Amino acid sequence: MSPRSVVIAAVTGLICGVTAMVVLGVALTLITGAVALPQATAAGLAGLAGALALVWRQSRESTGGIPAWAIAATAVFLVLMTASFAAPFGLPLGTVTVWQGLALVTFIGGVTAALRLCLRDARLEAMSRYEREVIYIRVLKGIGFVVFTIIVALPFYVMVMTSLKSQQALLANPLDLSIDVSQGLDGLLRSYRELFTQFNFGRYLLVSAYVSIATVLLTLLFSVPGAYAVARLRFPGQGFLSRSVLLIYMVPAIVLVIPLYAVFSQLGLRNTLTGLLIVYPATTIPVALYMLQGYFRGLPSELEEAGLMDGLSRVGVILKITLPLSLPALASVSLYVFMIAWNEFLFAFMFLDDPGIFTLSRGVVSLNSSEVPRQHLMAGAVIATVPVLVLFLWFERFLVQGLTAGSVKG
Amino acid sequence: MSTKTPAEASSGPPKGIGPMQRREMWLAYLMLLPTFAIILVIVAGPLLANFWISVKPVQLGDLRPPAVLVNERVRGNPEAAGDSATLEYRLRNSSQDEEIRDVVLRDAVPEGFNVTGLPDGCGLEDNRLTCMLGTVEPGWRDRLRLEGTVSNAFLATDDPEEISVAVVTGDADNVLTSFEFTFENFSRIFSAREFWSVLRVTFYYTIFGTGGAVVLGLFAAQLLNTAFAGRGFLRGLFLFPYVSPVIAVAFTWVVLFDPFSGTLNALLTKMGVITDPINFFGQRAIGFSLFGIPFEFPLALSTVIAFEAWRYFPLSFLFILARMQSINTDMYEAAEMDGATPLQQFWYLSLPQLMGILSVLFLLRFIWTFNKFDDIFLLTGGNAGTRTLTVDVYEQGFALANLGAGAAVAVVVFVVLVTFATLFIHFAPKEEGL
Numbered sequence: 020m021s022p023r024s025v026v027i028a029a030v031t032g033l034i035c036g037v038t039a040m041v042v043l044g045v046a047l048t049l050i051t052g053a054v055a056l057p058q059a060t061a062a063g064l065a066g067l068a069g070a071l072a073l074v075w076r077q078s079r080e081s082t083g084g085i086p087a088w089a090i091a092a093t094a095v096f097l098v099l100m101t102a103s104f105a106a107p108f109g110l111p112l113g114t115v116t117v118w119q120g121l122a123l124v125t126f127i128g129g130v131t132a133a134l135r136l137c138l139r140d141a142r143l144e145a146m147s148r149y150e151r152e153v154i155y156i157r158v159l160k161g162i163g164f165v166v167f168t169i170i171v172a173l174p175f176y177v178m179v180m181t182s183l184k185s186q187q188a189l190l191a192n193p194l195d196l197s198i199d200v201s202q203g204l205d206g207l208l209r210s211y212r213e214l215f216t217q218f219n220f221g222r223y224l225l226v227s228a229y230v231s232i233a234t235v236l237l238t239l240l241f242s243v244p245g246a247y248a249v250a251r252l253r254f255p256g257q258g259f260l261s262r263s264v265l266l267i268y269m270v271p272a273i274v275l276v277i278p279l280y281a282v283f284s285q286l287g288l289r290n291t292l293t294g295l296l297i298v299y300p301a302t303t304i305p306v307a308l309y310m311l312q313g314y315f316r317g318l319p320s321e322l323e324e325a326g327l328m329d330g331l332s333r334v335g336v337i338l339k340i341t342l343p344l345s346l347p348a349l350a351s352v353s354l355y356v357f358m359i360a361w362n363e364f365l366f367a368f369m370f371l372d373d374p375g376i377f378t379l380s381r382g383v384v385s386l387n388s389s390e391v392p393r394q395h396l397m398a399g400a401v402i403a404t405v406p407v408l409v410l411f412l413w414f415e416r417f418l419v420q421g422l423t424a425g426s427v428k429g
Numbered sequence: 430m431s432t433k434t435p436a437e438a439s440s441g442p443p444k445g446i447g448p449m450q451r452r453e454m455w456l457a458y459l460m461l462l463p464t465f466a467i468i469l470v471i472v473a474g475p476l477l478a479n480f481w482i483s484v485k486p487v488q489l490g491d492l493r494p495p496a497v498l499v500n501e502r503v504r505g506n507p508e509a510a511g512d513s514a515t516l517e518y519r520l521r522n523s524s525q526d527e528e529i530r531d532v533v534l535r536d537a538v539p540e541g542f543n544v545t546g547l548p549d550g551c552g553l554e555d556n557r558l559t560c561m562l563g564t565v566e567p568g569w570r571d572r573l574r575l576e577g578t579v580s581n582a583f584l585a586t587d588d589p590e591e592i593s594v595a596v597v598t599g600d601a602d603n604v605l606t607s608f609e610f611t612f613e614n615f616s617r618i619f620s621a622r623e624f625w626s627v628l629r630v631t632f633y634y635t636i637f638g639t640g641g642a643v644v645l646g647l648f649a650a651q652l653l654n655t656a657f658a659g660r661g662f663l664r665g666l667f668l669f670p671y672v673s674p675v676i677a678v679a680f681t682w683v684v685l686f687d688p689f690s691g692t693l694n695a696l697l698t699k700m701g702v703i704t705d706p707i708n709f710f711g712q713r714a715i716g717f718s719l720f721g722i723p724f725e726f727p728l729a730l731s732t733v734i735a736f737e738a739w740r741y742f743p744l745s746f747l748f749i750l751a752r753m754q755s756i757n758t759d760m761y762e763a764a765e766m767d768g769a770t771p772l773q774q775f776w777y778l779s780l781p782q783l784m785g786i787l788s789v790l791f792l793l794r795f796i797w798t799f800n801k802f803d804d805i806f807l808l809t810g811g812n813a814g815t816r817t818l819t820v821d822v823y824e825q826g827f828a829l830a831n832l833g834a835g836a837a838v839a840v841v842v843f844v845v846l847v848t849f850a851t852l853f854i855h856f857a858p859k860e861e862g863l
Contacts, residue, residue, distance in 0.1 A: 178681040193695040244460035252457035271800030273819040278478035301471030362674040400677035
């Protein structure tokens with residue numbers, strides 16, 4: 020037996036136990052609304068015992084008999100129940116019994132599975148540095164998965180659940196993010212209904228869709244020829260132009276907003292969608308041009324030269340050869356520009372005063388006042404998020420390819 | 430058309446521009462023209478305009494140019510045909526401190542109103558009235574009375590004076606286009622005590638926000654670099670913060686961290702981690718002592734930085750993952766044979782390969798974080814020690830209604846930005862495809 024190996028196994032078990040308990044305790048609280056006080060110390064001890072049992076069993080040469088994982092699971096269960104005085108979540112077993120049972124089973128199963136994964140080849144005898152590091156990394160990765168998933172998913176979970184609550188329920192217990200089925204579908208979706216009937220959100224959706232789609236079309240109209248010129252044609256100043264495009268993209272919107280506000284006010288463009296449709300494409304054309312020219316460069320130029328030989332004009336080559344080949348790039352650029360226009364906040368906030376032509380972003384901001392309850396704000400946030408997330412999930416592959424194919428944006 | 434330049438005539442590859450290339454060049458310029466016209470007008474124009482506005486004493490209210498406002502009524506209560514009546518124009522200069530030159534009032538006299546007396550400076554041609562009023566003083570008010578008699582046609586119509594609307598034209602100095610300059614905006618923002626704290630906050634926010642996003646991205650990329658079931662799902666999930674609208678995620682954080690009805694505070698207090706709810710976005714600093722030395726932890730700023738790292742780690746994650754997957758695996762096999770441990774492989778093999786993309790990401794994200802306005806504005810409104818330069822532009826220009834001062838801050842933003850961009854061009858590795 021090497022003390023170092025024992026310590027590694029023990030620490031691994033401790034970390035697994037505590038992490039699983041905290042996560043499950045918080046999840047139990049959020050799902051059921053009953054405040055769990057996860058017994059982290061007991062869980063840590065349980066994980067430790069399970070880990071030592073597992074490694075001890077693995078270290079023995081003999082196979083057969085009770086499998087190692089069963090011994091570990093039993094150890095986890097026994098130690099957890101003893102050390103927490105049979106209340107692993109700090110709740111009497113009588114409250115939300117089904118959920119507590121489920122959480123307990125998940126805890127034991129999860130900890131055992133995690134220990135098996137992390138300590139797969141661990142022994143109590145001396146291990147090499149390589150073997151020890153493999154274990155460290157497995158533990159770190161495991162925690163990483165849990166932490167990242169939680170920090171990414173929790174805000175979205177809170178957003179959706181809050182939008183389904185009533186004002187009283189929220190104030191009474193902010194921890195209760197369960198779905199109250201008793202109020203029926205109508206009661207659950209009340210905030211959404213009121214947004215569409217009283218707050219004009221149907222109109223905002225239409226305006227946002229109109230502005231975003233028009234921005235995509237205008238951007239493509241201007242950036243496709245520009246990108247082709249930069250990528251394929253030779254002319255003096257080519258390098259300078261392709262670099263300066265990216266520099267233009269670094270100009271912050273807030274620096275543009277005061278002059279544009281002044282000029283648009285004088286020209287009567289300030290409170291109009293035309294104003295937005297002038298500004299949005301201008302800010303998205305540089306990045307679209309940059310993404311597209313990277314893609315055009317990657318296309319084999321022999322195809323185009325063959326087209327030229329066969330008597331097509333340059334414009335014919337672009338329309339008949341280049342564009343059909345670049346459909347994936349066009350899709351990813353379109354999606355990206357759509358997302359930028361849909362999510363844009365600053366110009367919509369500065370330029371639009373008339374509730375008749377609010378975009379969704381502007382509309383949700385107008386909900387952020389003390390008179391409008393929080394669940395309406397969250398319902399507005401959900402309405403603004405869902406279309407863009409659906410589109411994103413649909414075209415995720417294109418977007419990822421387009422983004423990483425040599426272009427970047429903030 | 431085919432004139433050969435000496436360079437082309439000599440041996441070796443042709444230099445100079447041949448007819449075919451010249452055609453291509455013009456085509457290229459033609460294709461780029463609309464794009465660059467738009468970018469020049471909407472991006473480069475405003476950039477320069479910022480410098481112009483920043484040296485002008487211009488307020489938000491000055492955007493409406495001074496004009497003569499007019500109000501027209503019928504006086505004298507005519508009841509029968511032949512009664513005398515007065516058409517009265519009330520005029521006033523909307524500005525209290527700008528004169529208006531060459532003021533001219535034009536209107537059509539309503540049908541059935543027979544003019545008997547014209548005020549000075551007015552002329553009547555058919556039924557079109559033209560009054561030359563000359564230059565009017567700031568805050569000027571006047572009435573023009575047009576005497577006359579009415580006929581039945583006049584009496585039969587409702588509000589006959591409103592059938593044609595009186596139009597007043599005139600020239601006034603527009604403060605935006607005048608040649609009046611002042612450096613007061615700059616002296617005001619530089620002498621303000623808070624300006625230097627704004628600058629400091631901006632750099633804290635930018636450096637830690639960028640660093641956080643890149644480091645989180647590196648960790649996330651490490652996690653997803655091995656193939657396993659559900660990797661595609663997790664990659665999609667990890668991108669959520671970045672693709673969601675900023676208003677949605679910012680308000681969600683505000684709700685989540687709310688001191689009274691927020692989930693996080695409720696969780697921490699109920700579980701006994703803290704005794705009183707913490708106002709994450711509203712409290713400037715939290716004091717604590719370490720070994721007897723008191724420290725101030727900038728709470729609101731840190732929460733905003735955490736949001737920044739959370740929202741933008743997906744982008745660094747994507748790029749780092751893409752780079753990782755293009756690293757040749759032979760190297761790792763060789764290292765494995767030589768007995769290199771996983772951490773050694775990461776430190777001595779992966780990290781050097783990733784340095785290029787990491788530095789590019791850091792520089793780019795640094796610039797974009799420096800430019801960020803929406804996030805802080807929505808989270809804290811720039812209160813509680815989170816006001817950055819970009820939020821200050823809004824604060825000066827629109828909250829305090831001093832466009833000139835706002836533009837002056839914008840000029841500062843731009844100057845700092847140009848410095849960064851120059852550094853970026855110098856130090857960005859060329860081989861990363863940028």
